[in-house]
Amino acid sequence: MKYILLFFFFTSFVTMSQSIAWRQLSSAVLEEAKSENKIILLNLKANWCHWCHVMDDSTYSNLAVQEYIETHFIPVKADQDANPELSARYKEYGWPATIFINGNGEDVVKRAGYISPEPFLRLLKAIVADPSPEEETGFPTVLKASPDSDKSVLNDLQKAFENALDYEDGGFDQDQKFIENDTYEYALFNGKEVKIKNWIKTSVNGARKLCDPAWGGVYQYSTHDDWEHLHFEKLLSIQTRYLRIFHYFNLYFPEEETAQKEIDGILRYINRFFKHENGLYSNAQDADLVQGEHAEEYFRLGDKERMKLGVPKVDTNTYTYNNAELARSLLILSYGNEGDGSYARTSHKILESLAQRKASNNLYFHAAEKRKVWSLKDQIAMALLLIEELKANQNNKEVKELLNTFLSAVAKQFINENGSAKSFVGDNGLIAQPLIEENIQLARIFNWYSYFSNQKKYKVLAKGLFDYLIHPEIAKVYYSQPALLMLSKELNEAPLEFVFVRNGEGSSLSDKARSYAPFYSLFSDYSKDELPQEKEELFGDFEVNVLFACTANYCSSPMYDKGDVGEFFK
Structure with missing residues (x-):
């Protein structure tokens, strides 16, 4: 009996102590998979995810699963928060997301969520038996969509938006x-x-x-x-x-x-x-x-x-994209927080810390660890923050120059020949694909900036992104994309410009407008004696603080107080 117990404890120890030798995704791993004719198993997880913990403790701790993976696969583990280019690519499948990739960088099989040991082992064996991709890989290179296809896709998107909503309980109908x-x-x-x-x-x-x-x-x-x-x-x-x-x-x-x-x-x-001492915030x-x-x-x-x-x-x-998003949100909150500059101060401190992550290629690293893979997700968040800084103060020369250099670098390094934008630059072994949501966001940023900077090339870039997104072959891969409806509208009209003429103390009228305004807005603040000639003719006769909202063709009635601003937006 003593020997039986010793054997039991020994085998239990072996089962519990054995673990999978996880690797990091890289070009070398892809080359190894190709040369050894093996499939990469990518375990894409999140530190905060309950079912990721469960899958670690059950499925990946199962001895039979471990042995089969070690024999037939190249196991790779990645934290999706630390790898935004992977997170954005596979977000529909997690977390945990289980992705099988061949040596050519093609996705073979993708599975979402927790998988218990026995079904997982069956899945592993099925992939070894037939490692061909479940779906077609790659993306179309044809760009130009006809006006009819534009209209058809946009009509479908409007219907999809309305059908996606749960009108009884709120949120999505899911x-x-x-x-x-x-x-x-x-x-x-x-x-x-x-x-x-x-x-x-x-x-x-x-x-x-x-x-x-x-x-x-x-x-x-x-x-x-x-x-x-x-x-x-x-x-x-x-x-x-x-x-x-x-x-x-x-x-x-x-x-x-x-x-x-x-x-x-x-x-x-x-x-x-x-909150951290350097002003940044945890993930x-x-x-x-x-x-x-x-x-x-x-x-x-x-x-x-x-x-x-x-x-x-x-x-x-402390990751770049969500800290940049926080700083932008705090700036928006600050417009309605008169007399208390705490929101703006916190936002500016975040920006100061994120500025230290700017690389020599004028892109921003994802984290304090300066991994040489730059995600479009991080660059979009930084662009939106810098845009909000310019909405708060259009005369900030430092931010103006920074945004100009930055967007030029983004355009040069992320835009593909077919007009789309790749999801990352750098080398993690995979081919960087254009992702729908990121391409829409970048197009909206470029389009806004074309008006702010009077640089037509950004309008051309925005239209190129839109042409890619609206192509029927691309439209097959998405269902509800309300941001694409907003982009379509924005491409066909100038942004609403709010012009504040200061004849006395304070700027509360323009701040009130900033609180309400949608993304596609411009702001110009002038003292009466600083008005440009073209605006002097329109606004030079007013003797009190006054705000106007102007399109390309007309301006609103003058707004003299916060009540007027609120009524305008309602």
Whole structure:
């Protein structure tokens, strides 16, 4: 019996101690896969993800799975937050996302979420038996779409936008409940129908239930097609999104219960748990107190009771894209926060720290660790932050020069010959593909900048991106893209320009307009004696502070106080 027990403990120790020799994705790994005729298994996970922990503890700890992987595959593990080019590429499949890649860099099989050991082992064996890709790889190079196809695709997108919404409960008509930024922006600034306005109110009231009553901050989403089944991870990117959502809700729906409590809760939470001395903020907090174990009972507790048990692990990495997004959100909040410059100061401190990540190629590194792969996701977030800085002060010469140099570098290094934009530059072994959401965002940025800078080449770049996106072959791969509807509209009209003429102290009128204004807006502030000649003829006769909203063809009635500004936007 003693020997049997010793054998049992020995074999148990071997089973528990054996682990997979995970690698990092690189060109060398791709070359090895090609030369050895093996498939790469990419385990793309997140530090804060409950089911990632479960899959580590069950599936990847299973001895049979480990042995089969080590024999037949090249195992690669990556943190999706640390690798935004992978996160953006495979976001529909995670997290965890399990991606199988051949030596040519082609995706063979992609699977979403947790897979238990036995089904996973069957999947591994099936791929070894038939390693051919499940789907076609690559992307079309034909660009020019006819006006008819433009109209057809845009009509389909409008229908898809309307059909995607859950008008009864808010959010999308799907299992997960949350508010997505582009959908909210399009609904807020372009949705004229009562049912769209009601959807916004229902969605925001639902999203209040995602807010942590003890610590503040917003959980990622709810499942079961309602707002009650919470997933408890808190991501900085989610906090920055809801800061803007709640801010605009307060402005455009003043008759509804204010969301200021939710805004204050987000700021209280991130300043308590995420803030670093250099002004940057951590990436995320885990959904689990004990990794791999559901923490629903823990999150029902109040602050003191939670603190006695401990705090879920915080991923303390400070990433560029979500810190840039936070800085932009804080700037937008600052416009309505008269007399208190704390939001703007915090935003500027974030920008100062992120400026240290600028590389010699004029692009921005993703993290403090200066990995030589530059994601378009990071560059877009930095561009949006710099644009917001110029909206706050169009005379900031330093930011003007910085944005000009930066966007020139982005155009030179990211734009493909077919007009699309690749998702990253640098070498991680994979071919950089154009991704839909990123191409839309970049096109909107280029188009806005073409008007701000009077550089027509950026309009041409924006139109090239649009032509790629609207091509019927590309349109097959997406369903609802409200940002593409916004891009289509923006390409066909000049941005709304707000002209503030200062005849006395203060700039509260223009700040009020900045609070309300959509992305596609320009701002010009002048004292009366600084007016350019073309504006002197229009605005030179006013003797008090006054604000105008101007299109290419006409200007609004003069706005003399905040009430006028609010009425204009309503």
